[in-house]
Amino acid sequence: MIKRELKVNFKSFLIWMLVLIIMFGFVYIIYPFIISDETMKSIDEFVKVLPPEVTKAFNMDMSSIATAYGWLKSEGFMFLLLITGFYSAYLGSTILLKEEKDKTIEYLYSLPIKRSKIVLNKIIVALLYIIAMVLIIGIFNYIALLLLGKFDQKQYLLLSMTPLFSAIPLFSINLFISTLLKRNKKTIGFSIGLVFIFYILNVLSEISERSEGLKYLSMYTLSDIRNVITNVKINPVLILVSFVISIVFIIASFIKYQRKELV
Numbered sequence: 001m002i003k004r005e006l007k008v009n010f011k012s013f014l015i016w017m018l019v020l021i022i023m024f025g026f027v028y029i030i031y032p033f034i035i036s037d038e039t040m041k042s043i044d045e046f047v048k049v050l051p052p053e054v055t056k057a058f059n060m061d062m063s064s065i066a067t068a069y070g071w072l073k074s075e076g077f078m079f080l081l082l083i084t085g086f087y088s089a090y091l092g093s094t095i096l097l098k099e100e101k102d103k104t105i106e107y108l109y110s111l112p113i114k115r116s117k118i119v120l121n122k123i124i125v126a127l128l129y130i131i132a133m134v135l136i137i138g139i140f141n142y143i144a145l146l147l148l149g150k151f152d153q154k155q156y157l158l159l160s161m162t163p164l165f166s167a168i169p170l171f172s173i174n175l176f177i178s179t180l181l182k183r184n185k186k187t188i189g190f191s192i193g194l195v196f197i198f199y200i201l202n203v204l205s206e207i208s209e210r211s212e213g214l215k216y217l218s219m220y221t222l223s224d225i226r227n228v229i230t231n232v233k234i235n236p237v238l239i240l241v242s243f244v245i246s247i248v249f250i251i252a253s254f255i256k257y258q259r260k261e262l263v
Contacts, residue, residue, distance in 0.1 A: 002124060009091070009129060013132070020137050021137065028144040031067075031068040056206050062226065073229055088130050089171065092172065095123075130164070130171060159229070166223045172249035205221070
């Protein structure tokens with residue numbers, strides 16, 4: 001059944017993966033042509049006139065976007081977190097419901113397979129694709145950065161892992177939500193909206209000390225890019241929190257799906 005799930009979900013994985021590769025590839029191609037001593041000065045001057053809240057929200061207060069790696073540490077990784085979050089939420093909201101939508105749930109029930117195993121196989125496939133996405137784009141960016149010049153490789157390797165700490169909880173939360181609903185389109189819309197809310201809360205939490213508490217409401221806080229850039233290490237507490245959130249919602253999904261009326 002895992003082979004079947006890998007095949008069924010491969011097309012969507014390929015599309016999301018190509019979006020990331022094209023976006024980052026375009027940046028790496030144009031950067032050597034648009035960056036010169038003069039443009040670097042212009043970029044730095046432009047960043048200086050931006051409100052501190054804006055530069056902090058996109059990590060531009062910690063990294064100059066005058067280089068491709070600098071852009072990646074600021075805007076680049078923010079886009080990466082958002083897109084991997086969307087993909088993970090999409091998987092969580094559809095991987096179970098699409099069987100009901102496509103009327104293939106009866107076929108699965110005709111096989112000697114328990115509901116719990118159906119859910120387990122789908123979760124395994126989803127996690128494999130999420131990890132594969134982060135790994136492939138991580139390797140792609142690494143090779144591109146090597147071709148463009150020197151960069152902090154240890155820092156980059158740690159940064160490339162951070163999307164997993166928000167993506168997997170987002171998948172788990174939306175997987176559970178999908179067990180509460182029956183409409184596939186409705187669930188996808190809700191999931192995308194939820195990712196946006198988490199992203200906006202994370203951005204707002206960086207704007208001022210007053211709004212700092214909002215970070216505790218966002219899954220994107222678990223990725224903690226600013227800490228990795230500053231200290232070149234990942235906070236183990238956030239890894240633990242990410243793991244606990246994921247496990248709790250996955251277990252809840254198993255329990256709810258066992259009781260769900262599917263036909």
